[in-house]
Amino acid sequence: MSYIAKPSVTHPKLPRNELGLTVRDYEGSVSTLCAGCGHDSITAALIQAVFELAIPPHMLGKMSGIGCSSKTPAYFVSQSHGFNSVHGRMPSVTTGANAANSELIYIGVSGDGDSLSIGMAQFAHVIRRNLNMCYIIENNGVYGLTKGQYSASADVGSTAKKGPANRQMPIDPVSTAIGLGATYIARGFSGDKKQLVPLIKGAIRHKGFALLDIISPCVTFNDHEGSTKSYAHTRQFYHQVIDADFVPPAKEIVVAYDEGAAMPVELHDGSRIVFRKLDKQYNPTSREEAFSFLRKSVRAGEIITGLLYIDEEAGDMHYLSGSVDRPLAKIPYEELNPGSGTLKKVMDRYR
């Protein structure tokens, strides 16, 4: 039995958001992932983020492909709409969903196998479309459901539980996304919820494609010594270069920051991301600098985290294709059909 509903018990003093809902209202069914799985921590951060943003549950589309990560949409916001599609194809389904209804909020949850191997083409092309969505890669460097094969994000030299070290070059989703033109790129760690929540909130509010690459250790197949995606390794080489606070619209920026070391970036809905540089060499608004910094850090074996790049100016898919502002699925049929008189005129062209 792997479909268990959680009992709905709410403490009367639990904080409520603008909709009057508590964080419990954003929960899903009980996770069937392994105890200690990084993915469950990300699910918790997601719940916190959508609760704080006061998103009406039924206005949320939870999209996924196949794999451990793709199971997680069942574990948050039960009252929203989930679409657990086929392996590596979540981006296309989300593209269609957004094409039909741009009013919904789309959170896609994918994994390193789902995005960087079988779904690499869709991952690349959804970035090109700058689809307005929050795209999370729960990155653990390994195939869990099929019992521990390396994924395309496994680092050179990282070892599996049994057998030799990986010798193929990894695909880094963050530098790939920078190269492909993504407009919001962040990396986080499932073990740092405090950093994750504002990153997710910013990703949801960003109008365009927002990638969150979250290192999420697989406790069963990739948390041993020698793995570069283990909790221990990630904690040791974790390097936060940017601290980002998410500030909703109508709220004053209260975060103190030193001139030059921090900067606010305004998002389309009026909310803001406030950056505080923790590493002086880093510039999150320059694609070129972000890219070269990242490549250097990869060579140094560092796991760079934070909101690594943002561009609020690029238009999303609907802007690029010139769609009307209204959701296409809600346009009345009468407005879509040219009618019998027009058909008669069209027919005259074919005589």
Next chain:
Amino acid sequence: MSSVNDVVIKIATVNGTGSASANGLLMKAIFRMGIPVVGKNYFPSNIQGLPTWYEVRVTGEGYQARSDRVDVMVAMNAQTYSRDMAEVGAGGWLIYDSTWPRSRLLTREDIHVLGIPLSKMCNEHFDGARARILMKNIAYVGALAALLNIDLDVITGLLQETYARKKQLIDANLEAIRLGYDYAIGHFDCPLPKTVERMDKTAGHVIIDGNTAAGLGCVYAGATVGAWYPITPSTSLMDAYKSFCKEFRMDEQSGGKKFCIVQAEDELAAIGVVLGATWNGARAFTPTSGPGISLMNEFIGFAYYAEVPAVIFDVQRTGPSTGMPTRTQQGDLLACAYASHGDTRHVLLFPANAEECFYSAIEAFDLADRLQTPVMVLSDLDIGMNDWMCPEFTWDDRYRPDRGKLLTAQQLEGMDKFYRYLDSDGDGITYRTLPGEHPKGSFFTRGSGHNKFGGYTEDSGEYQEVVDRLLVKWETARRLVPKPVVKYSKFNKEGILSVGSCDGAVREAMDLLKDRKVGLNYCRVKAFPFGEEVRDFIENHERVYVVEQNRDAQLRSLLMLDLEIDPAKLVAVLHYNGMPINARFVVDELLEKRAQGQAA
């Protein structure tokens, strides 16, 4: 061999030399004289340089298939000259460009060879290499006008309409027409014994290709999302949808588009986009061909099991594999009917001509919404890319889309709890909601095992309950899909059963067979699953010839699989060389099979 309004003209040119507009002009001029025409384009998978042919069959009888003969060949391509000459029927005519001498080896005593110095005349009258090449094509139309007695006023009128804003082009084209016309009048005995003569058989008709018709149908059906990956021969369907949308779907106030076309990275993504869009309540479609169907298989199975509507146009081409991309076939019947792994079966529609492409598009969207499943429209290259004369399309403004069992916010408000896969009406079709409609409407869409409530399951009984219910829905589909077209007389003991673009050739063949005292009844299936009418038709005949355009008798197999028909009763008549089927082939094959059957 003199005749009126019964002549086949074939034009052999080189791909990329601009002959398409000249050939279209020829065909349309005859159409405007009130005479039914059939136009077939035989083109290579190439942009420039390879041989290409265009065939115009003038058929006062109004037949829709291509003919099996050539009366007048316009041989403009030196590369194919000898085979083009060989194709001309005895007593026929061969027109060639006599600017250059013809090899003495290339002669035939039994045909008339007419040399016209087309290049020489055009080089003298026009400037620029491109204009000279283009006008050479127009000039042969002028010559044909003289030889066949085509009304010059009609041609002039057409040119004036086509180039209404470019007077220079009208003048140049008219001059080229004159060059060919005057040369023919001056040098040959015009008109030939085979001529055209005004009729009134094309009133209320149009000449249109199936892809344009289907694209127009998508606009009228209210489709707002189109996703595709370009593939011959389906590309012009999306081109048509796009151009009609740009004309009729722009928001007057904002200038925004009331449609969204996604040119996807591949067909895997194109169908994914469609499913995402229909899940969210838009009418969405993807046009493709066989290779695209192969790639879409996984998602098609998903849509079947998760019950997400989708409309897929498969403009079939010659397979297997890349096959012959610019040749026609009906080779995807089985691949579409049972696309994807596991137990799946899909609703198919089979338009037979351009007119039916328009109406099938509307029907496909209604059925997909009603049945919450993928519906595939199986056209083919012959229907999709060739020009068909057909009755003009009409529209009933009272039409409203059938969105099926879609719960409104109001209905949801009044419900205790919504479950996605509960069959409350007993027809196998369950109620569905759209994301964002109402908090009570949420459900989880998944391709993994699910129970009737929409929850994940690995329980045998719960799983089986859902897949069994899908069979109930299949029987509902059988009642809802379009019925076959049946031509029946109780005196006939044998029948022909056919599909799609075989229709024209079969109906013409039946006339020819009747002349030979072979009476047959006819059933053309318009959809899969097959309705009871199809079963009845087969049951009412001793033998049924199943005419289709593939090697493996796929329609025959489908009949056996879906209706459990005795294979011995179904005799396969198969045409699969990539060219559209013609009546002569049907007659010859059928008579041979019939003789075998009677001998046995």
